[in-house]
Amino acid sequence: MPPAGDHPSSSTIRARSAHQKVAVADLFPSTFPSGQGSDLAGVIEEVGAGVAGFSPGDEVIGFTQKRASQAELVLVEAGDLTRKPEKVSWEVAGSLYVVGVTAWGAVHAVQPKEGETVVISGAAGGVGSLAVQLARRTGATVIGLASESNHEWLKRHDAIPVAYGEGVADRIRAAAPSGVDAFIDTFGDGYVELALALGVETDRIDTIADFAAAEKHGVKTDGGVAAGPGAKVLAELAGLIADGHLDVPIANVYPLAQVREAYTELERRHTHGKIVLRP
Template identity: 40%
Template structure:
């Protein structure tokens, strides 16, 4: 099969299109014919070697965790799926080696769900990691109807999902973003505020009684800059700042594969309550350019690789 691989850590220049053996199938695994994959910041951080010690990488490695495709082969004990089923998933394994930037990927059934009927393969591939991160942060923080939620990096890949999911639950959402993304956030149902100096005052002007939940998807001091806006009994959840838990009694989390959570996202998509924005689509041979586009930090929406 064709696959993108890298044999050493480094810039996007280390990514190469190579021929690799077809993946081995385990008893609780299916082989997915990949239609599309997407790039997340964690992909290039792993590629650069930044996460060694936290996430082990076996070189040469095929990058990528997000996938959408069609089941091509089923394992010994995989009653959930049949050949021909359209699926999507967050195919995170114990080590980074056989990822989704390939024509085929072996995916444990616990990492997959049936693809939303309302989404194309490219759109579906853009969902799993970012969508699950947003959904699980919202579940962990206990967001519910009538609450006011402050979402940091609300126009980003994770933040845009969080805004929509919180709104679907009946919450009021205030979202931090640069001015160029304010209209985009209004379209998602959020009230935008500009980040930077004076953020707490701007949030206070919108929510004088404080916010019930702070969701931090950026780090970089966002929790410290806004924690004074938290109402009594409020909750902080962050994917980037451990002080959310250690200093503020909230939650510091790392996204997990979950079929049930993907099914919940699927229901929101197919009910028209959730949408996904695609920034750019690249061919598999141009995966290095896809990594560079994501790494630039200047895209709104997900960068997708079509296989």
């Protein structure tokens, strides 16, 4: 059950500068015709010779780096899989890898601590919604930048909602009178510069979206799907979900035959949570 969301090569290039298009092409090169998708969840049908730890019939969560997950059958390395807990739904399991590992990496990059304040842009998106929750688990105060329609969700997850747009810096300062210690940018479009204007140190700023600003200002770009121990992080996140400590919002579920419609919704960039494809 691979998702249709949050893959840099599909959903976000069109909104970026030419410099960033080149950067994304370098990070995720492709030769067409090409498949698509990294995240997946499903039932193992066969195991290769010498594979230990998995058997046919096992329910698993995993990923592939070969642009191949949006399909009915996927060939996956055993080391890129972890078992799916019974209490984790297929929709959530199939949409966990990219957003989960990216959010985990971004939060770890800025190291929020109890008593500190961290701002997260795109706080209601696929990556942002998980980053909000993971940052809150450190004990930090989290300010989430999102449209007003998503403010109630942020409040329910113990974050302080702030509307983006003109005047956002003043609204952040009002919400954080003692200052901002860290900033996670999941959206791009000037948020690195905003973080700097708020006085955040460069080593406490992480962007997963604005590579040109990162190069210019020397801020971090941790959180990419190639940056961390994927299966290990997946198991950790799946455990948090199964225990009720992490919520993965699902915006919509499409059958695989409607993949075009799924990407059309994704490119609007106003989705709260994940868009999932069901084979």
